[in-house]
Structures are given as structure tokens and as C-alpha cells.
Amino acid sequence: MMKPLTDSFGRVHDYIRISVTDRCNLRCVYCMPAEGMEFQPHDEIMTYEEIAAVLRVLAPMGVSKVRLTGGEPLVRKDLEKLVAMLSAIDGITDISLTTNGMFLPAKAALLKEAGLTRINISLDSLQQERYASITRGGDVHRVLEGIQAAYQAGLDPIKLNVVLMKDFNQDEIRDFVAMTLERPIHVRFIEYMPIGQSSDEWRRSYLPLSHVTDVCREAGWNVLEHEGPSGNGPSRNMKVEGAQGTFGLIHPVSDHFCDSCNRLRLTADGNIKACLYWSDELNVRRVAHDPAAIEDLFRKALGAKPKNHEMALALEKKDQSHTPTQRRMSQIGG
Ligand code: SAM
Numbered sequence: 524m525m526k527p528l529t530d531s532f533g534r535v536h537d538y539i540r541i542s543v544t545d546r547c548n549l550r551c552v553y554c555m556p557a558e559g560m561e562f563q564p565h566d567e568i569m570t571y572e573e574i575a576a577v578l579r580v581l582a583p584m585g586v587s588k589v590r591l592t593g594g595e596p597l598v599r600k601d602l603e604k605l606v607a608m609l610s611a612i613d614g615i616t617d618i619s620l621t622t623n624g625m626f627l628p629a630k631a632a633l634l635k636e637a638g639l640t641r642i643n644i645s646l647d648s649l650q651q652e653r654y655a656s657i658t659r660g661g662d663v664h665r666v667l668e669g670i671q672a673a674y675q676a677g678l679d680p681i682k683l684n685v686v687l688m689k690d691f692n693q694d695e696i697r698d699f700v701a702m703t704l705e706r707p708i709h710v711r712f713i714e715y716m717p718i719g720q721s722s723d724e725w726r727r728s729y730l731p732l733s734h735v736t737d738v739c740r741e742a743g744w745n746v747l748e749h750e751g752p753s754g755n756g757p758s759r760n761m762k763v764e765g766a767q768g769t770f771g772l773i774h775p776v777s778d779h780f781c782d783s784c785n786r787l788r789l790t791a792d793g794n795i796k797a798c799l800y801w802s803d804e805l806n807v808r809r810v811a812h813d814p815a816a817i818e819d820l821f822r823k824a825l826g827a828k829p830k831n832h833e834m835a836l837a838l839e840k841k842d843q844s845h846t847p848t849q850r851r852m853s854q855i856g857g
């Protein structure tokens with residue numbers, strides 16, 4: 524194997540999140556504006572061949588885990604073809620997908636067949652009216668059918684991503700944890716992050732996750748620490764005693780996990796982002812035909828990766844050491 528991808532703090536990077544499109548069938552309030560979002564022209568988006576060419580360079584350097592995200596990755600035509608191309612690369616052992624789930628009834632089996640290992644489905648409310656309001660038009664029943672389709676296709680584990688927001692869905696924590704009692708489902712509560720939206724609005728809705736265990740205690744559930752299902756997430760996992768599934772807490776804001784960060788990001792237009800939060804980017808698309816240049820660019824991006832993000836400083840309205848990104852979450856991929 525070639526020299527691993529290490530940054531200047533000694534963190535080895537073996538995981539890449541690839542946004543395959545900045546477009547989406549929904550408009551979640553914390554991710555995209557209702558109107559006026561400008562999408563990248565098709566000829567500026569990485570082709571499947573270019574993405575595979577980048578991965579063929581990264582795999583021998585130890586990148587073994589890939590997550591496809593977006594925008595909504597399933598609005599990109601024939602995504603299963605990309606999954607098949609990536610799963611054919613030596614050294615890529617894990618291909619996962621983050622999706623809003625609406626297209627899964629049609630796609631789950633094709634994706635599994637192409638080599639997708641597991642899946643994260645984003646669902647912030649189990650109540651139709653709320654779901655439609657936060658996604659600006661989504662249909663929760665289709666997402667629930669999508670979860671069912673993922674089961675039937677044999678995707679395992681299935682994780683649900685739930686972004687917790689004050690006065691919006693905190694009263695559903697109990698309902699989400701209850702889903703894990705009878706089914707092998709893995710709910711991951713995620714702190715709302717200040718990326719690309721007004722910081723006042725974010726501060727109003729941000730909720731630290733310490734709240735979740737209190738709710739379980741009030742429900743009379745005995746909560747045990749648990750190692751959780753396989754996956755590449757930084758979540759602290761737990762389980763209600765006797766439950767089939769687990770739940771986890773991902774707290775990027777209140778207790779960041781930057782010291783153990785192993786992730787790289789590639790935007791749909793081919794920009795390497797060594798950190799989700801900062802504006803630093805290097806474009807790999809223009810050199811996607813040149814393996815040596817791809818390697819150089821990734822090493823350069825990692826060489827400049829800051830030690831940590833500073834979302835907690837943003838919460839306290841304090842000065843930050845670098846410039847936060849201006850991109851929306853839909854353009855970065857979460
Ligand atoms: N469209 C797909 C989906 O919704 O799963 C993939 C892309 S979406 C940007 C990836 C993840 O980022 C989703 O789970 C979404 O809930 C999460 N996300 C978006 N904006 C966020 C924010 N401001 N804070 C925390 N999570 C966010």
C-alpha cells in the first residue's frame with residue numbers, strides 16, 4: 524500500500540463522503556432556501572467516470588469507505604451504476620448512502636445488487652404535517668415505504684438520521700426511540716449545525732443532545748451503553764434494555780470529535796473539502812485524468828486541514844480562526 528493519507532496532526536483518513544449532486548427533490552429548511560437556490564450546471568458536475576478515477580487513486584492510499592450523498596443522491600440518474608463502478612475498485616470495502624428515502628421503493632433492490640452495503644435515511648418527524656413543513660413538501664409515508672424497501676432489499680444496518688431542533692421535534696424523541704424497541708433500526712440523533720443558514724435562526728433552534736437520555740429516563744427505560752451497528756460514524760451509541768435496535772447521539776457542536784476525524788469530502792463539482800466547516804477547497808475535477816495530480820491535491824488539502832471546526836464559538840458569537848464555508852449543506856453533502 525502507498526503512504527496513507529495523513530494530515531499534519533497525524534490523523535489518518537480512510538473515509539470519503541462524495542456529494543453526487545447539489546440538486547434535491549425536497550427543500551429542508553435547515554439545508555436549502557425555499558426558492559432561488561442556484562444549481563451547478565450539469566457540465567460542472569463530476570461524471571461517474573471522474574469519481575471512479577479519483578477513488579482508484581485514493582484506494583491504494585488506504586481510503587476504503589465511501590458514502591454517497593448530496594443534495595439527494597437518488598435524483599442523479601442510475602446511481603446504481605456508480606455504486607457498481609466503485610464496488611469494483613480493489614480496497615473499497617464499504618459503500619453507504621445517505622438519502623431522504625423518497626425514491627427507495629424503486630431503487631433499494633438495484634442499489635443492493637450493485638454493491639451498496641448500508642444506508643442512512645434522513646427523517647426528522649414521524650408526523651406528516653411536520654414532515655411536510657420541515658422538508659417543504661415531503662411525504663412521510665413514502666419515506667416509511669422506503670425504509671421498508673431497504674429492509675426487503677437486505678440493506679443492513681439501516682440508520683435513521685434525525686436532526687433535533689428545539690420546539691420542533693424534541694417532543695418526538697420518545698417516538699423515535701420507541702421505533703428501536705421492536706425493530707433492528709438504528710436512530711441517530713444529530714445536533715443541528717450552523718452551516719449555510721442564518722446564525723440567529725440556528726441559535727434559536729439548536730438543541731444539545733443531553734436531552735435525549737433524560738427523555739428515556741422519564742419514559743422508564745433502562746438505557747445501556749452499546750457499541751452500535753457497524754459504520755463509520757462518530758456516534759455515542761445506546762440501547763434500551765431488551766430493544767432490537769439502538770440509538771446514538773452525534774454531537775458535532777457541543778462536543779466535537781475532530782481529534783479522531785478520518786473523513787474527507789468531495790463536492791458535486793469536484794472540490795476537496797478536508798473539513799465540513801471551513802471554506803478551504805481544492806478542485807480535483809480538472810485533473811481527474813491525472814492520477815499523480817489527484818494524489819498531490821489530496822495530500823495538499825490534508826496538509827492544510829485545520830485542527831478542528833469552531834461551531835461552538837459560533838454559538839457564543841465569538842471570533843473564529845478561519846473563514847466558515849458559504850456553501851449550503853446540500854452542496855457539501857452533510
Ligand atoms: N438528501 C440526503 C438526505 O437528506 O439524507 C443527503 C444529503 S443531506 C445534506 C445529508 C444529511 O445532512 C441529512 O441527514 C440532513 O438531515 C443533514 N443536515 C442538513 N443540514 C443540516 C444541518 N444544518 N445540521 C445538521 N444536519 C444537517
Ligand code: SF4
Binds near residue numbers: 554555593594623853
Ligand atoms: Fe434535500 Fe437532504 Fe437537504 Fe433535505 S437535507 S433539502 S433532503 S439534501
